Amino acid sequence: MRIKTIEEYHQAYQESVKDPETFWAGIAQEFQWKKPWTKVLDWNFEDYQVKWFRNGKLNITENCLDRHAASKPNHPAIIWEPNDPEDEPEIITYKILLDRVCRFANVLKKHGVSKGDRVCIYMPMIPELAVAVLACARIGAIHSVIFGGFSAHSISDRINDSQCELVITTDGSIRGSKHIPMKDTVDDALIACPTVKKVIVATHTRTPVSMIKGRDFWWESEIKKVEAECPAEEMDAEDPLFILYTSGSTGKPKGVVHTCGGYMVYTSYTFENVFQYNPGDVFFCTADVGWITGHSYLVYGPLLSGAISVMFEGVPTYPDAGRLWDIVARHKVNILYTAPTAIRSLMGFGLEYVQDKDLSSLKVLGSVGEPINEEAWYWYHEHIGKGKCPIVDTWWQTETGGIMISPLAGITPTKPSFATLPLPGVQLALVDENGTVIEGNSVSGNLCITFPWPSIIRTTWGDHERCKSTYFSTYPGRYFTGDGCLRDKDGYYRITGRVDDVINVSGHRIGTAEVENAINSHTGVVESAVVGYPHDVKGQGVHAFVILEEDQEANSMMKRDILMTVSRIIGPIAKPDKIQFVKGLPKTRSGKIMRRILRKIAEGEFNSLGDTSTLLDPSVVEEIVEGSKNLD
Structure with a gap:
């Protein structure tokens, strides 16, 4: 075996x-x-x-x-x-x-x-x-x-x-x-x-x-x-x-x-x-x-x-940022399997919580939940594995x-x-x-799997059609992972992120529609659109673009109320990191929200938004860009 x-x-x-x-x-x-x-x-x-x-x-x-x-x-x-x-x-x-x-x-x-x-x-x-x-x-x-x-x-x-x-x-x-x-x-x-x-x-x-x-x-x-x-x-x-x-x-x-x-x-x-x-x-x-x-x-x-x-x-940070390393030392842990989010968070506390810990028992390090970025990989390898422990990403x-x-x-x-x-x-x-x-x-390209493995999903409970349409209809005859991927000159695979409407927050997948439904349930909200953007600790953060009722004030209290609504309906893990109040959303003439444009804005790539002339109201994009530049 x-x-x-x-x-x-x-x-x-x-x-x-x-x-x-x-x-x-x-x-x-x-x-x-x-x-x-x-x-x-x-x-x-x-x-x-x-x-x-x-x-x-x-x-x-x-x-x-x-x-x-x-x-x-x-x-x-x-x-x-x-x-x-x-x-x-x-x-x-x-x-x-x-x-x-x-x-x-x-x-x-x-x-x-x-x-x-x-x-x-x-x-x-x-x-x-x-x-x-x-x-x-x-x-x-x-x-x-x-x-x-x-x-x-x-x-x-x-x-x-x-x-x-x-x-x-x-x-x-x-x-x-x-x-x-x-x-x-x-x-x-x-x-x-x-x-x-x-x-x-x-x-x-x-x-x-x-x-x-x-x-x-x-x-x-x-x-x-x-x-x-x-x-x-x-x-x-x-x-x-x-x-x-x-x-x-x-x-x-x-x-x-x-x-x-x-x-x-x-x-x-x-x-x-x-x-x-x-x-x-x-x-x-x-x-x-x-x-x-x-x-x-x-x-x-x-x-x-x-x-x-x-x-x-x-x-990992209670009572201080050395807790994981204390556990490793206390139980002589040989294999540690954790998330890049945790690694990046602990990196932010510096080396004072690591340097005096006995990590000599470690033989293997692992990461899970999202691709681990190079900076975190090297920190994990050097300071936790002491250069001796292979990392399984x-x-x-x-x-x-x-x-x-x-x-x-x-x-x-x-x-x-x-x-x-x-x-x-x-x-x-x-x-x-x-x-x-x-x-x-x-x-x-887009990552697919062409043959079943023993632990493949069998169905989605009570709705087999949803299972088929979600995983096997985009590319018939193949399981579609929803992830983009590159294969390098040596045949190695690197996951480049989600290509569907799912955000990977701290290794946990959150559907944009689920968050939007929660925001839209707030009494003062007309409509919202949610996208992911690069986040230094979480990997991806949640950026919400929100249209309010005419009589509602776009202030910090409204933001707090929306955050509380999302927390109440889904849980704190889904709370947006940024809420931007907007007058309108970039939509096609058929009414589809162009999330591709919103993602670029959330990522700060204001000069690579692509063609916006086919939108119902292209001027909306300019307003959103200006608002995003001034977002705290």
């Missing part, structure tokens, strides 16, 4: 392209299956149907937990690092984790949850979050984890889309010095969620909360009423494992569905190969489990591989389930800001706007 040289990589890649079914069957045989598959792969990109390991039966938690609890019961599975550095970390072994998962799985069953039911999880980064995820998988329930920073409105949208019947949350959470009332937010969301029958609440911050008789139950009380034995539900390889909502180019978030068998095989394979994981290594992924990175490379990937996974409740998406393009640590020669080469099984194509494949090197 482990590739150990660049020659082995090229050989594995060729085998995976020449005979994908034999290649992936060989990988899959390393896991425990209740019943073998009858066919490795059925697929059709035209109608979009993909099935891996047909008729194979398994339970992913037996591969994450049971086999390791049997062979190494006292081996650490999760090291939990609390928000406050003065609090003691918690080390959870595979045996203890299996016990906790089985107990909570029995709690879920006691409350009527069964195979195929959807369960919403809205929790901070505490061990109970991982336990809840795995307990759902244990009994065949489909988990839908919602990032703890989302608003009540965003939670209710997701619950109603997936028709969840049970919600798991906590009384509150702490991130840095900020206290967040998790249960209160859930209560607000559930006003509009008629399908939810039960809420299970874990005690974490001792925050006073409302508990409604017959609906709300304390986690701690419920686990005392059940046994620690829970047989793993037999699942088909193509049964849904989880739904994870991601922003799209329309206002409604889409529920990406991943299934049990292919996701298991691919996340484990990529985890071990990209990071070159060795037994006993301590792996620290800083991502929240509310995002796909936390699903694949904090919970499932590491546990499938019997790894030690560090889970961190807090933020990983490219992938919620929809891909696992890493698609990346160096293999210490094996693939790297270049700053290049994701380098596709992993085995990943067949790439660069195409032009007409869908024509661009051959050769030193070229750029």
Whole structure:
């Protein structure tokens, strides 16, 4: 399973392209299956149907937990690092984790949850979050984890889309010095969620909360009423494992569905190969489990591989900007996987928080969420890796389930800001706007994938047509990533950014339409348009162009009100960094907003706006340019 040289990589890649079914069957045989598959792969990109390991039966938690609890019961599975550095970390072994998962799985069953039911999880980064995820998988329930920073409105949208019947949350959470009332937010969301029958609440911050008789139950009380034995539900390889909502180019978030068998095989394979994981290594992924990175490379990937996974409740800058490096030193972390946003933020604090830290245990560094810029790459390499640690700059998406393009640590020669080469099984194509494949090197185009891999998105929950139209209609017969990409003279790939109406803020994809809908819901707003622009820390910032009602004043109070509206409807992560009040928007005669022009203005490229003569009112552009130049 482990590739150990660049020659082995090229050989594995060729085998995976020449005979994908034999290649992936060989990988899959390393896991425990209740019943073998009858066919490795059925697929059709035209109608979009993909099935891996047909008729194979398994339970992913037996591969994450049971086999390791049997062979190494006292081996650490999760090291939990609390928000406050003065609090003691918690080390959870595979045996203890299996016990906790089985107990909570029995709690879920006691409350009527069964195979195929959807369960919403809205929790901070505490061990109970991982336990809840795995307990759902244990009994065949489909988990839908919602990032703890989302608003009540965003939670209710997701619950109603997936028709969840049970919600798991906590009384509150702490991130840095900020206290967040998790249960209160859930209560607000559930006003509009008629399908939810039960809420299970874990005690974490001792925050006073409302508990409604017959609906709300304390986690701690419920686990005392059940046994620690829970047989793993037999699942088909193509049964849904989880739904994870991601922003799209329309206002409604889409529920990406991943299934049990292919996701298991691919996340484990990529985890071990990209990071070159060795037994006993301590792996620290800083991502929240509310995002796909936390699903694949904090919970499932590491546990499938019997790894030690560090889970961190807090933020990199609390109580100071040395917190991540303190965690590395405290737990002798060998592999650190974090976001370019975090790296750029910590760079801004200077070297005083790094220079006295013991980072000698580090062997591999990783970045995720967006392409890492060269300045951050060199800082990460020199000051964190001390020039000795390879950096794996990983490219992938919620929809891909696992890493698609990346160096293999210490094996693939790297270049700053290049994701380098596709992993085995990943067949790439660069195409032009007409869908024509661009051959050769030193070229750029739109990034597509021409053949399915085991963890490819299967559908969008409740709306398969949306899945087909979003990913497979732009370039028929190919999966369109939505990203632009260049391939250099050596055949290395570099992601150049989104080419659709999605903004990548701190590694998190936010649909422009979703933000526009939130802004437009403000009582004083007529219309808005949102675009991304380069941001020194976040990678991309959000620039909103807003038209107000005639009787509304374009002042700082109005800006604050709009920010509060966006925060309330979506969450603080989607708040615009810049709000520019305008009299009009650049539109074609058919009424389409020319976001291309707005992007150029937001980027400060006022002299390269292109032809504006075909606009309904070209003078609008001049006004917006002048306003942007004077924007604070």
